[in-house]
Amino acid sequence: MMDDREFDRALEEELTQLPPADGEMERITPWKRAMSRIVAGIILTTCTLNVWNLQQLMPAVGIVLLWLSFRTLRKENGWFTACWLISLYRAASLFVSLVLNATLWGTEQGLTLWSYLNLLPPLVQFICLWQGIKAVRRKAGQPDKAGAAGALVWFYLALCVLGLWQLQGWLVVLPIGVIYFLILRSMAKMSALLDGAGYEVRAASVRVSDRMVWIVWVLSLAIAIPLAGIFLGRYPMDWKPVEIKEQAGQEEIQTNLQSLGMPEQVLSDLSTEDLFSLEGAVRVFVMVDEHPFNDGRRVTQVQTNQVRSWREYDVKELKTSDIAVELENGNWRIIHHFFWQGDRGIGGTECLKIWPTDRLNEGWRREGEPTGRVLYDRGGNTFESDFYFLGEESYTAQSIFWGQTYNNDLFAAFSLPLTGENCRGYVSYEIELVEEGWIIDSWSNYTHQVKWWNYPLMTAMQYSQAGMLYGGDFETAQSAIQLFDLWDSPEDAGEP
C-alpha cells in the first residue's frame, strides 16, 4: 500500500491528463473570492431594506464580508491595508451601533453627530479600494484604470451630500437608485477587469479562519443584543424602600375614603401627599377591570345553524382601577391605578397614556401637576420609585381613520423590575369645574411589551404615540371612568 506522499504523487501524475474544466480553473485565483466579497459587502452595507430587521442584518453581514476580503488583500499594498483597517473600525462601530439599538440610547436622538461622522469611513475606504485596484494593475504592467471603483467614490459622495441636505421623494431617490445600480454592476464587472492582473495578488495568511470569524461575530451579536435589551432597554428607575411614617390625620382620611368605597390596594399605594389631597372627600366612584396579556384559548361552540368561536382568557394579568373622588371644595381627583396580578413577562418599558377629562371637554380644567408613583414588593419589603417620565407630551400620530393627527396627552413612562412581585402604580390628577353639565370622562391606556424580541428597541411610549393599541411587540389595555349624570341628585350619579 502506497504512503501519503506516493499517493499524492500518483494523483499529480494522473491529473496531467485530467486538467480541471475551464470554470474550475477560473475559480482558482488569489483574488476572485475577495473581490466578489467586496462587491457583496458594498451592496449590503450601503443599500438596505427597512423590513424584517434587514436594515441591521444586511450591514452586519456586509461588514464582515468586507473585513474578510480586505484581510486577504491587506498585504498586497498599502491601500488595501488601509481598507482592512477601515473595515475593522466599521465592524467595531457597527457592533456598538447594533448593540445600542437594543437600548434606550439607541432610540434617543443623541447619536446624530456620530452618525454623520460614520459617513466618512466608507468614503475613505472606497477611495482606498479604487487606488488599491489601480496599484495591482500597475504591478501587473496593465493600465491603472478602475473606473467603476472611482465612480463609486463620487456616487457615495453625492449620496452623502443629498443625505445631509435631507432631500427626499421619488424625484431624488429614483435617479440615485438607477445610478447606484449601474455602479454596482460595474463593480461586479471589476472582477473581470482584474482577470489578468489579479494573479499578481499575494493573499495574506490568517490565524483565524473565515468560519471562526463568522461564528464569533454571530455569537457576539446574539449574546450582546439580547443582554443589552434586557438590562439597558429599560428606564433607570430610582427604586427605594417605602418609608412608613404616620402623620396626624392620615388614619382619619383613610377611614373616610374606605367608607366611601376606595379599594384598599389603591388606598395603601397612594403617597402621603396624594392621600392628604383627598382630605374631606365627599364621593368616590370606582371602575375596576381586568385585562389579559396572553393569547388565551379559542372556544368553539356548534349550534344548530351556526358555529360560534371566541377567545377565552383564563388569566387576566393586569387589574386596573379607575377612580373619581369628589373633594370638599367641589374639585375632583382622578386616579388611574394598575396592579400586576399575573405574569408580566420580561417587560422592558411600560407606558400609561392618560386621556384626561379636560382633553376634549370644556367643562373641566386641570388643576396642578399630575402625580403618581410605581411600587413593587420583594422579600417582604415594598419599594417605590417616581415615574421615569410623567407629564404632557405633544406628538403626531398616524391613524387609518383620521390620518395624521396632532395630539397632546398625559404620559407616565416607566420600567418594572426584572424580579419583584405585585408591581403596581398610579397616576392622579385634579380637575376643577368650569361649567356645569359636562361629564367626567378619563381614560387610561396601559401599553405593555408582550414579545421578548423588540429590536431595534421601541419604547412603550413610542408605540403608544404611534397610535397603535395592538399588533407588533406591544399590547394596550384600555379602561376608563365615565360619570354621565353628575348633575342629577348625588344618589343618581352612580354607585360609589
Add this chain to the structure above:
Amino acid sequence: MEDREIAAALARGEPAGLDELLKRYGPLLRYIVTPILNDPREREECLSDISLLIWKKIEGYDPDRGSMTAWLSVLARNTALNRRRSLSRRGTEEELGEHLLDPSPTPEEALLQKERRRRLQEAINRLSSGERDLFYRKYYYLQSTAQMAAELGLTQRGVEGRLHRLRKRLRKELGGDGQ
C-alpha cells in the same frame, strides 16, 4: 485585443501578439509556475520556455475547445513540472514529454491507465465545490498549504485537516491505495 485576435496575431508570427499575451497572462503564468519551482532563476527560465512554447504551439490552441486561461494553465503547469523533474534527475535522464512524463505505455498499461483516470474523474465529480477547489489547488496547481490557507481564508491546520480527510476519502473511493 481579444483572445482570438491575440491567437491570430501569434499564428501570423507577429511578436506584438506574444507581447500582448504575456502582458495579459503573465501574472497567471507566474501564479502557476511559482508553487512548482522554488528557485526564482528557474522560474524565469521556465517562463521563457513557456513563451517559446506558446510561440510554437499557438496553432494548437482552439478557442472553441476552451479558454486561453485553460490552455495556458495546462501548458505552464506541464512545462514547470518537466523542469522540476529534470532538475531532480540532475539532467541524467532525457527530458520528459510535453504532457506526460511516463514512457509510452504498453497496450495493457494504457488500458489500466484509462480505467484509473475514469475512476479518478468520477471521484472528482463526486466532490463538493469546495473540496474540488482544494483538490485542484493541491494536486493540479501543487500549491503549498500556506498559499491554499491564505487564499481560502483558512488556517494552515484547517487546510491540513481538510486535505487529510480528502485524501482518506479518495483513497477509499479509488480502491484503498489509490491505484
